Amino acid sequence: MSPMIIYHLVALFLLCTGLFGVIYRRTLVGMILGIELMLNGAGLSIMASAQLTPTPNEIGQVGTLLVMGIAAAEATLLLAIVLVVTRRFKGVEAARLATMRG
Amino acid sequence: MDIQLAWLCLTLPLLGVLATPLLARVGTTVMTYGAVFFSFLTALSAVMMLPLLFTADVLPLESKVLWLSTPITVTFGVLLDPLSIIVANVVAVISFFIMVYCIGYMKGDPGIMRFWMLMNAFIGSMLLLVLADNLIILFIGWKLVGLCSYGLIGFYYRDERKYWIGGPEPNAYDKPSACGVKAFIVTSVGDMLMLGGILIVYFYSRTFNILELYQTAPQWFPLMAETPWLIVLVSILLIAGPVGKSAQFPLHEWLPEAMSGPGPVSALIHAATMVKSGVFLIARFIPIFYYGYWTAGVEEAMYFFLIVAWIGAITAFLAASQGLVALELKKVLAYSTVSQIGFMMLAMGVSGFSQELLVKGYMAGTFHLVSHAMFKACLFLCAGTVIHAVHSIYIHEMGALRKFLPFTWLFMGLATLSLIGVPPLPGFWSKEAVLVATLESQHYLLFTVVIVTVVFTAFYSTRYFGMIFHGQASDHLRKETDKPHHHVGEGYLPQTVACGVLAVGIVTFGLLGPKAEHALYALFNTQLVADLGMATKTFTPVFSTSLVVALSIGSVLIGVIPAYLFYFSRTWDVNAVYERYGFIRAAHTFLWNRWYINALYNWIFVRGVMQAARTVADKIEVAADGAINKKIPAGVFSVAALSNWFDQKAIDGVVDGTATNFQNTGSALSQMLSGKIQDYLAVAVVVAMLVGGVTWLMIR
Numbered sequence: 001m002s003p004m005i006i007y008h009l010v011a012l013f014l015l016c017t018g019l020f021g022v023i024y025r026r027t028l029v030g031m032i033l034g035i036e037l038m039l040n041g042a043g044l045s046i047m048a049s050a051q052l053t054p055t056p057n058e059i060g061q062v063g064t065l066l067v068m069g070i071a072a073a074e075a076t077l078l079l080a081i082v083l084v085v086t087r088r089f090k091g092v093e094a095a096r097l098a099t100m101r102g
Numbered sequence: 103m104d105i106q107l108a109w110l111c112l113t114l115p116l117l118g119v120l121a122t123p124l125l126a127r128v129g130t131t132v133m134t135y136g137a138v139f140f141s142f143l144t145a146l147s148a149v150m151m152l153p154l155l156f157t158a159d160v161l162p163l164e165s166k167v168l169w170l171s172t173p174i175t176v177t178f179g180v181l182l183d184p185l186s187i188i189v190a191n192v193v194a195v196i197s198f199f200i201m202v203y204c205i206g207y208m209k210g211d212p213g214i215m216r217f218w219m220l221m222n223a224f225i226g227s228m229l230l231l232v233l234a235d236n237l238i239i240l241f242i243g244w245k246l247v248g249l250c251s252y253g254l255i256g257f258y259y260r261d262e263r264k265y266w267i268g269g270p271e272p273n274a275y276d277k278p279s280a281c282g283v284k285a286f287i288v289t290s291v292g293d294m295l296m297l298g299g300i301l302i303v304y305f306y307s308r309t310f311n312i313l314e315l316y317q318t319a320p321q322w323f324p325l326m327a328e329t330p331w332l333i334v335l336v337s338i339l340l341i342a343g344p345v346g347k348s349a350q351f352p353l354h355e356w357l358p359e360a361m362s363g364p365g366p367v368s369a370l371i372h373a374a375t376m377v378k379s380g381v382f383l384i385a386r387f388i389p390i391f392y393y394g395y396w397t398a399g400v401e402e403a404m405y406f407f408l409i410v411a412w413i414g415a416i417t418a419f420l421a422a423s424q425g426l427v428a429l430e431l432k433k434v435l436a437y438s439t440v441s442q443i444g445f446m447m448l449a450m451g452v453s454g455f456s457q458e459l460l461v462k463g464y465m466a467g468t469f470h471l472v473s474h475a476m477f478k479a480c481l482f483l484c485a486g487t488v489i490h491a492v493h494s495i496y497i498h499e500m501g502a503l504r505k506f507l508p509f510t511w512l513f514m515g516l517a518t519l520s521l522i523g524v525p526p527l528p529g530f531w532s533k534e535a536v537l538v539a540t541l542e543s544q545h546y547l548l549f550t551v552v553i554v555t556v557v558f559t560a561f562y563s564t565r566y567f568g569m570i571f572h573g574q575a576s577d578h579l580r581k582e583t584d585k586p587h588h589h590v591g592e593g594y595l596p597q598t599v600a601c602g603v604l605a606v607g608i609v610t611f612g613l614l615g616p617k618a619e620h621a622l623y624a625l626f627n628t629q630l631v632a633d634l635g636m637a638t639k640t641f642t643p644v645f646s647t648s649l650v651v652a653l654s655i656g657s658v659l660i661g662v663i664p665a666y667l668f669y670f671s672r673t674w675d676v677n678a679v680y681e682r683y684g685f686i687r688a689a690h691t692f693l694w695n696r697w698y699i700n701a702l703y704n705w706i707f708v709r710g711v712m713q714a715a716r717t718v719a720d721k722i723e724v725a726a727d728g729a730i731n732k733k734i735p736a737g738v739f740s741v742a743a744l745s746n747w748f749d750q751k752a753i754d755g756v757v758d759g760t761a762t763n764f765q766n767t768g769s770a771l772s773q774m775l776s777g778k779i780q781d782y783l784a785v786a787v788v789v790a791m792l793v794g795g796v797t798w799l800m801i802r
Contacts, residue, residue, distance in 0.1 A: 022783060023780050098777030098778050099777060101776055
């Protein structure tokens, strides 16, 4: 197994863990953590690809920085949403947000 | 410089669209004059292309930039040939005068910014359609004008009571928003068929460019002819677009309803320009099919011309007959427009019937297009003024308006005389050109239909003019004039000026009529014979010109005289005639209901599949009950009981059962919608993985 594949397996593991978290955590905060994990998986994958291929390393670093930036911005936004949800639904459990039930 | 004028012509109105909201921030007056200024610049650059017509041997000019370079290459370009220059001038110049009219007509309207933007957008897309050098760009312009037309028909989208059309009282009304949708859907039927035709042509010719299509016709046209009936299919598909856009039979039903837009919109889009684009497009296709029949010897190409000519003749007759009884002023004019466009189509179709007639028919169609655009625009503008002054859309609620609206009386009178075909107004010359072309084609049935249409035209024109401006004032009008501050009179100054300029244009163009006809003939001779190398023969008339003139004037008199006695001098009483003869009443009902074509379309398409089950059940029940109650004596109760059982168990059972099943399915499905985001996400992930896996396996 080349380092490339190992890195990507780790990234895939992060992605799957994150996805699992988003789907099965019961609170919104847990879901946010899952999303962060998925983004980190993406960052890792970009970084590894840039380092281990003839591509200039800087591209990967810039890309990962971008992912991190987006993750930070998105975390802020999500926390704001969580605040609003908390006020309106008196709690952060995802199961309560079922007003769209058919 | 010349070809840049065409680009300028295209971009100026679109700049106007963008500038309108910016100017609106300065002020409404600034925006109004700004919008009109842009259309003035457009008209100016169009007029500056006219000198090219005098040096016709440099035409066609083409300028293009690459737009798409995928396996299919599409260029974005403009094409200047006599046809496009003439039609572009009609569009740009007439639209400028209509915009001037709008300054007065639309004063104080709350949606005025939307109005100016749509008007300029319409002018831009219409010029795009006319000047486009390839069929894809042309199609884009084609759909854009449809879109602007939709927006302007439904301009009063709040559907206030005073903007409804239809009626009067016992009859049904239509709301503007519904009318816009109807127009858009009906024309889209034609558009989509036409797109199919264009794509089939592309499949054989490998080019969308119009000039290349003409030049490479020897290669691809015989190839296409190898498949039997394909040429006929392509003809029908290509004709379907113009039929929809130009409101020809069987897609003519949208135009009368399109009159729910503001008056000048009807003048611009539904009389002078957009509805002419169908004729324009037929003219674009004619060289191809003419080449196919007369040079390449493909028999099936003749169907193109036959279909066009017959559709034109049928529509002319159909619409003119409906115009005989209509009461709404703008609808009379709409029927008249449909019928006159039928004339143009007929001329275009006739041009392929023999080698002598190509240039003659082509010229007649274009000539009628130009002259009709002028007088019909003037008619609609005057109609807008009249309707505005009287506060009624019905001609039987007008009467004796001459002393209130003297200028409009004069301008509308001139335009009406031109529509009837009175020498020396342009309508006479162009109609005569169409008649000559039809007669020389020696299809006497077509000619008879056209002559009858001329009689009808003369009758309904005289009728509406007499009912508006002569005779006695109606009760409605007296009520209006009795009000202390009534405004039964001329509209704002820009309105009168615009109508006046168009009327002067009509008279000038009419006096130059024969000269214009010769000039057009020479132009199209250059375009079709010298440039495109169509195999024609010199035109040698079989019938003398005086015969055609005599027939034309004779049939005009047959139409005008009774109408004059009915509606001007009122020596004959219309109502008495109507009451006395049953067949006239029957004909009136038939024509009033537009030959029941609209009702048929409503019945088939609008009530739709969703209501079909219920409707059928109702019909069967009502019919069965009626038959049982009236015809069969009371003794046959058992049959009734059987029928009743059948109703309840079989028909109602099926209907109810369907409904119950749908309800059950619905509630079962709604169980799946838990409302929890995470459930949805889980399903989405599973589906994505399945799709991804299957795709991966297939690619491998």
